[in-house]
Amino acid sequence: AQSVAQPEDQVNVAEGNPLTVKCTYSVSGNPYLFWYVQYPNRGLQFLLKYITGDNLVKGSYGFEAEFNKSQTSFHLKKPSALVSDSALYFCAVRRSGSARQLTFGSGTQLTVLP
């Protein structure tokens, strides 16, 4: 079985400060990891993914994520938060060779304060 944990339901950060949204995963074998963002009343938008190679992945809107195999983590980061980054963020995992659907975390609500 595979699972994803997002330990923080809510993250608040001041505009201009760095932000981190945490994600840990549990799979057997090689993981494929994804981050999505959801704005109110809208579907999920893809931000970035880790498949293989460089542990630091850069994605849309200035976001990046670092894959840490020893800690089984894939935290989402941004050096300088914007108010417009306020949204619900989901981490997801798929294991190579397993069923193709994604397993999602429960989501983290990010609020960037002006």
Add this chain to the structure above:
Amino acid sequence: GAGVSQSPSNKVTEKGKDVELRCDPISGHTALYWYRQRLGQGLEFLIYFQGNSAPDKSGLPSDRFSAERTGESVSTLTIQRTQQEDSAVYLCASTGTSGGWTDTQYFGPGTRLTVL
């Protein structure tokens, strides 16, 4: 089209009625997924279609749920005899032509189902 589209955007129904939700994937995408998102929760996988292969129905919560896909295009998710616990946002996603493990799933805006 440019993205995944879903209809209706909102559906309110009475307990016991049947509902049909529609998904139009990105043109040329061979794989299509349905997920359910209950309020305040993450997404739960429901069903997966890949080309002409038999669908993976392992996520369907009960036999009241079914889905069909016509070739590599439109899919319909049907919920029979709806219950209040079926109230959720139903999201559809599609992936690119290779159908590989690393493909990114692109999501539609969802259908918000409310069962009274």
